[in-house]
Amino acid sequence: MSSASSRPTASSPSGSPDATPDANAAPILALDAVTKRFGGLPAVDDLSFAVRPGEVLGIIGPNGAGKSTLIGLIGGALAPTSGVITYAGRAIADLPPHRRAHLGIARTFQIAQPFVGLDVRDNVIVGALFGRRGLRRPEAARVADEVLERVHLTHKAMLKGDQLTVADRKRLEMARALATNPRLLLLDEVMAGLTPTEVAQAVELIRAINRDGVTVLVVEHIMRAIKGVSDRILVLHHGRKIAEDLPDEVLADPKVIEAYLGERYARQRAAEREGAATSAATGAATSAADADTDAAEEPEWKGGLA
Amino acid sequence: MATHAPARDPLAGTGAAGVRRESREWLWSLLAGVAILAAIALVPLSGDDAALSLWTLIVMFCVLAQGWNFIGGYAGYAAFGNVVFFGIGAEAVALTLLNGGPFWLGLLLGTLAAGLFAFLLGLPVLRLRGHYFAIATLGIAEALGELVAAKAIGGPGGEVSLTPPDLDFHIANTLFFYGFLALSLLTLLGTAWLARSRFGVALVAIRENEEAAEALGIPTFWYKVGAFVLSALPTALAGGLYAYWFLSLQPTGEGGVFDVGYSVSMVLMTFLGGAGTIVGPLIGGIIIEYLVQTTTVAFGDIHGQLLGALIILVTIFLPQGLIRLVRELTVSPAGVKLSYTRRFTEGVRRVQRFIASNGI
Incomplete structure (x- = not known):
């Protein structure tokens, strides 16, 4: 430590x-x-x-x-x-x-608020589509992949928001906020x-x-x-x-x-x-x-x- | 993070695989919808007038469910008063025809009026959430029906009788059938477009978690208003077609153009097929309206009870709808490659677990 x-x-x-x-x-x-x-x-x-x-x-x-x-x-x-x-x-x-x-300004929630019906990658794509950058779909997907890599969630990109452990939910919160380019x-x-x-x-x-x-x-x-x-x-x-x-x-x-x-x-x-x-x-x-x-x-x- | 990295590293491609799976599902849904409508388009060839009117009604209900799907399925807002747009569309056509105007003008006016009404109504009621929203929309539809009746719009008690179009009865009915069918196809294409657009992504995000959606930069309120208006348009067009097809209208009571029963049907059909899916409302509409019509004939006295039982069964066993059931049973979770048998047994397990989670 x-x-x-x-x-x-x-x-x-x-x-x-x-x-x-x-x-x-x-x-x-x-x-x-x-x-x-x-x-x-x-x-x-x-x-x-x-x-x-x-x-x-x-x-x-x-x-x-x-x-x-x-x-x-x-x-x-x-x-x-x-x-x-x-x-x-x-x-x-x-x-x-x-x-x-x-x-x-981007925030995370203390109690993680994933879009439960969407997979992790789509969760992050939403941030890239609508955040400060307001990207179009292909770029948003690319940004989402980069951000997932960064928070070490790439291998869970296909899981649904409610299939994640507490730690991964926190990572997802971070990833989504980062995708907005705060x-x-x-x-x-x-x-x-x-x-x-x-x-x-x-x-x-x-x-x-x-x-x-x-x-x-x-x-x-x-x-x-x-x-x-x-x-x-x-x-x-x-x-x-x-x-x-x-x-x-x-x-x-x-x-x-x-x-x-x-x-x-x-x-x-x-x-x-x-x-x-x-x-x-x-x-x-x-x-x-x-x-x-x-x-x-x-x-x-x-x-x-x- | 090395502890989380998998032993093999096949992960570079998972994202792309997800996109492929998604667009495959999108394409299949769209093709399925078009195929279903194409099959229905053959009904008039049978030359059976009863079948024609049965399927006209079925397709009309499909349109209503497809319209409801925008606000109820995609945005996740349980609008229980969407019949109000149907009524507005019907009344606009009735009043236009009664005043000697052309049919198309009535359709246009009805659609514009319903869109405007959805916008103005959405401003206050879309600030409400959950049950409050459902109750508010329900109240508005009832109130408007009563208003039309009380003000005797179009005739005593709001009842209207229209002169049929100046065409052979059979030809006119065939045209109305294709009118509804074209409307359903248009709504299907609209839904498919929505599913791939920013607008659609925003609505799904709102449905899944409105607070998070807003925090990520989605102007949730205006997207909800947009979804409400979008759901009003096909509903009003269906109402307008219905008015000229059915020729006699009443505002309230069973079968009235403001009857809450229509709203209930829209919700039920959408949920049976799959709320927030491209082709779900179409499938749900066909199944339910077909059952309703045939049971009305076969068991006239208890068809209401049968429908009630169906609602209960759908709520308990299929709250995610038929399309999602198919998806659960065929798609491998998390993109892991599995054999078809394994996928199916895993799917059955997931569905059982899901039903069990409802306390059954």
Whole structure:
């Protein structure tokens, strides 16, 4: 899992120049005081943030934090109660989802939504026919084959959408979104339910997509995966932003640990850190603590924060 | 991903094989449809007037089912009021003839009116989904029938009696038969075109998952409106032909041009044959209308019950229709080459499993 545990730095050979987000560039996506209420209950509450072109922004938060709602708001399935969403310099909050797809926003669904009666290849062809490119049939088929190759679904191209395993359904979600030729890709928990090997593959794929110049917004529950893939991480809790920073900073933030694992764990971990800091070099200790978190966190947040 | 790669690597060609299989099925469907209609076209040669009128009615119902297939089969929207387009087509011809206009003008006006009506009706009702859409369309058809009756359009209670065309009775009936047949052929060709077009792909995507379709860039609402209008056109033409062929019309009640029974038939026929397939509604229409007509003669009192039992059986055992049954029984799953016997036994297993999944 070593390849997934840390984001390559700017000097690492895998990061090409155009993948490096430009801090001065105008944001490709900006949310300004966006609120979404369901019957008075805020699912996303006064949220503002910006995504730079070429960036991978990770979004994490416990269950019910508003992550999927946020994807719905950006993708257009949901309309914000208030606030402004700007994409590539234009306000998009009033556009229906298909118009946003034409502008280059593609999303995956947390619960995979295949066209069950169509085979995998046709599922992807739909994305190529109607997405940003709006290709004609033969080119769409060619693009679909390329994309299937890329997500490693070629050998399952003939299966129907409902004959796939969970992991393959997630791949299909990715493939369909990629076939639309997006500029901004919204990934809603594409790594949930995957084995560690599959997670590593997904991380590698997301990096490769990003290297091609696609801005990616990754909503994820798996801390390890998101840390490996994100340039920055934004943490949602009860629909509000509680942190937005570099991965290491965010994951060490007591507020974040508390939101995820509860107050008691936060105190315990703070104590451990103090102990560790006295005995070893800080860097080594941090990574050891991270490894601990990885081992302990998954059962805990699934049970404790449902 | 090496773990997922197969031992052999025959996969480079699977995509192309899928396309070949698909276009083979498309071609076979189209040929089957044309062959069926060509066979029916021989009916007038028998010189039997009863057979001619039986098959005229059968082909008319085929057209209705084929029209319904666009919105109900391809887009997957259970329109229960498509008879409204039939009624509009019939009323337009009746009113045009009553006012001394030519038949073709009535057909044209009826088709345009039905298309426009489908468009305007679609704007509100196609925002509804599932049952709500079905109920809304059902209500509209009933309401329009009652309106025609209440306003006494065309005659007292909306009942119309038309003067027959100035032709020999037998020749006129033969012409009407071929009129319906041509309409069915045209609708068949339209369906075949649709199945290969972007429009058709969009409708299937909407049927299979509307939210995903929209997210992938399909303007789902406008495609649904388009499918609704498309389904109205052949239905209205059939209504217009029916009016001049049958000569006496009533708006409501059994056999009325706004009778919900027509809508039910369209749905049943399409599902028996195969909703969202090219030739399914044609096959379903022939089987059901033939059974209806012959059982009406043979068991006049209980033909309604027999039809009801057929609906139940189709829903339980053939919710995917005859065409899909044939496909399941003949096509190898996932493009794996299998012997015909193996394909068939695998197919039977799949069909059994499918029926079992309905809780039977």
